[in-house]
Amino acid sequence: MLTCTYSAGLFGIDGYIVTVECNAYSEIPSFEIVGLPDAAVKEAKQRVQAATANSGYFFPQMAITVNLAPADIKKEGSAFDLAILAALLKISHSIPATTSFDSCCFIGELSFSGSVRSVRGVLPMVLAARDAGKTDIFVPAENAKEAAVVDGVRVYSVDCVTTMVEHFTGKAPLSPVERTVADFSKLYPAKIDFSDVKGQEKAKRAMEIAAAGGHNILLIGPPGAGKSMLAKRLLTILPPMTFGEAITTTKVHSVAGLLGEGQALVSCRPFRSPHHTLSAPALVGGGKNPTPGEISIANNGVLFLDELPEFPKNVSESLRQPLEDGKITITRTAGRVTFPSEFMLVCAMNPCKCGYYGSKIRDCTCKKEDIKKYLAKISGPLLDRIDIQVELPALEYSELSQKGESEPSAAIRERVIGAREFAKERFEGLDITCNASMTTTHIRKFCALDAAGDKILKNAFEAMGMSARGYDRILRVARTIADLDKSESITARHIAEAVQLRSLDRKYWN
Numbered sequence: 001m002l003t004c005t006y007s008a009g010l011f012g013i014d015g016y017i018v019t020v021e022c023n024a025y026s027e028i029p030s031f032e033i034v035g036l037p038d039a040a041v042k043e044a045k046q047r048v049q050a051a052t053a054n055s056g057y058f059f060p061q062m063a064i065t066v067n068l069a070p071a072d073i074k075k076e077g078s079a080f081d082l083a084i085l086a087a088l089l090k091i092s093h094s095i096p097a098t099t100s101f102d103s104c105c106f107i108g109e110l111s112f113s114g115s116v117r118s119v120r121g122v123l124p125m126v127l128a129a130r131d132a133g134k135t136d137i138f139v140p141a142e143n144a145k146e147a148a149v150v151d152g153v154r155v156y157s158v159d160c161v162t163t164m165v166e167h168f169t170g171k172a173p174l175s176p177v178e179r180t181v182a183d184f185s186k187l188y189p190a191k192i193d194f195s196d197v198k199g200q201e202k203a204k205r206a207m208e209i210a211a212a213g214g215h216n217i218l219l220i221g222p223p224g225a226g227k228s229m230l231a232k233r234l235l236t237i238l239p240p241m242t243f244g245e246a247i248t249t250t251k252v253h254s255v256a257g258l259l260g261e262g263q264a265l266v267s268c269r270p271f272r273s274p275h276h277t278l279s280a281p282a283l284v285g286g287g288k289n290p291t292p293g294e295i296s297i298a299n300n301g302v303l304f305l306d307e308l309p310e311f312p313k314n315v316s317e318s319l320r321q322p323l324e325d326g327k328i329t330i331t332r333t334a335g336r337v338t339f340p341s342e343f344m345l346v347c348a349m350n351p352c353k354c355g356y357y358g359s360k361i362r363d364c365t366c367k368k369e370d371i372k373k374y375l376a377k378i379s380g381p382l383l384d385r386i387d388i389q390v391e392l393p394a395l396e397y398s399e400l401s402q403k404g405e406s407e408p409s410a411a412i413r414e415r416v417i418g419a420r421e422f423a424k425e426r427f428e429g430l431d432i433t434c435n436a437s438m439t440t441t442h443i444r445k446f447c448a449l450d451a452a453g454d455k456i457l458k459n460a461f462e463a464m465g466m467s468a469r470g471y472d473r474i475l476r477v478a479r480t481i482a483d484l485d486k487s488e489s490i491t492a493r494h495i496a497e498a499v500q501l502r503s504l505d506r507k508y509w510n
């Protein structure tokens with residue numbers, strides 16, 4: 001006797017539909033799962049058997065083979081349990097034999113006691129089920145809110161085996177979970193605002209430019225200047241996420257197992273601030289069954305590397321490729337998985353070990369060669385991918401004690417959104433969304449200079465011993481500064497400011 005049910009698997013941050021074929025013969029009882037299952041999938045046998053028995057239902061005493069199709073993708077995890085259970089309950093007539101599972105998709109892990117446990121990646125799996133034409137989706141109660149974000153399907157919250165059986169026998173039919181109205185009101189973190197930051201006008205302006213063009217930024221300064229404070233506030237001046245961005249970000253969080261119970265949608269851009277003791281795989285993603293790393297969890301948001309020189313070189317260097325590509329591909333014998341990694345990188349550091357090199361308020365106690373060594377901890381290739389550098393001096397007493405509030409985030413954000421809107425037309429039909437992702441070809445096309453601007457750049461190029469990379473970087477940033485001015489042409493003033501935002505190379509790294 002052949003019974004078919006459906007479940008869903010995960011590939012990267014995308015789901016795919018899995019057909020669960022259960023074949024049962026009247027023979028010596030046995031139970032086998034085929035279709036490239038991993039160890040956790042194989043263990044479904046024990047879980048399904050125990051859950052059935054401990055819930056008081058019969059487990060069919062037959063020779064059972066479960067085939068998970070398509071057979072060429074390695075199946076991982078425990079989310080197929082519920083689908084296998086449904087098929088077997090139908091074979092044993094606990095669920096009426098006339099029941100059709102054609103429109104159904106079952107997602108969930110079983111415990112030995114018969115309760116249904118939450119799984120990772122429910123949102124992408126439900127999206128895949130819907131796209132495959134499934135309309136009745138059974139999910140663990142803890143994942144119900146997340147699943148109910150998807151429109152066009154009925155989501156049923158299943159807490160245990162009995163709940164599912166009684167739904168299909170008609171003894172206690174489940175009502176679909178109310179569709180989660182995606183809470184799109186929490187676009188920004190509460191309680192933090194640019195108005196909290198006193199002084200540091202240059203750094204604030206640099207943050208505004210970074211936000212407008214999507215540029216990576218490095219903040220350098222002595223302890224307590226406000227570097228961490230500013231970095232955390234970058235989120236508050238970025239445009240709100242679109243619904244599409246929120247779905248992608250939520251998918252990553254779902255796959256990484258980071259959605260809180262009952263959380264349906266990540267609507268605020270993520271801010272990730274990993275400690276410098278993290279490993280390269282934790283940063284960029286990895287593991288036997290690859291899970292997203294910090295760079296993917298920060299997708300559409302901000303990755304903040306505080307105390308940059310403390311990060312081991314192999315860790316910070318692992319950022320190079322994903323910074324370039326906006327995604328990361330992890331290769332395993334089982335196949336390749338790609339996770340998105342489009343984030344803004346913000347780095348902060350002291351200029352030396354004691355923190356006061358170049359400061360006016362305190363003398364630096366470091367030896368010259370130690371300062372050099374400290375700065376050399378930051379790899380050139382990483383510096384190359386950071387368009388903007390800015391120095392934050394220690395605050396003067398008069399600045400710190402200044403009365404009244406500084407400009408609020410909302411006002412800065414309005415200018416950032418204006419600049420991005422202005423740039424949008426330029427990128428029509430191209431695969432880029434902000435100035436930071438312009439390649440050399442785009443730069444030649446969109447960053448033409450007038451004579452005065454050209455002269456300033458030429459002087460800077462020669463005086464600073466700039467590289468071709470440095471030249472492109474300045475043009476990209478100048479384009480953003482012009483966009484903030486809603487100016488089609490890049491003028492001398494725009495170039496001059498962009499050069500300023502790159503002058504620390506010479507001070508610290510030559």
Ligand SMILES: Nc1ncnc2c1ncn2[C@@H]1O[C@H](COP(=O)(O)OP(=O)(O)OP(=O)(O)O)[C@@H](O)[C@H]1O
Pocket residue numbers: 196197198199200221222223224225226227228229230348349350395
């Ligand atoms: N510009 C500022 N305006 C208002 N308060 C500030 C400012 N800069 C620093 N502070 C105060 O000092 C505290 C420390 O600032 P912050 O952590 O941002 O410094 P930092 O530059 O990151 O220092 P460190 O190098 O030690 O990490 C803040 O929590 C805040 O209370």
Ligand SMILES: [Mg+2]
Pocket residue numbers: 227228229306348
């Ligand atoms: Mg700090």
Ligand SMILES: [Zn+2]
Pocket residue numbers: 352353354355356357364365366
């Ligand atoms: Zn020092």
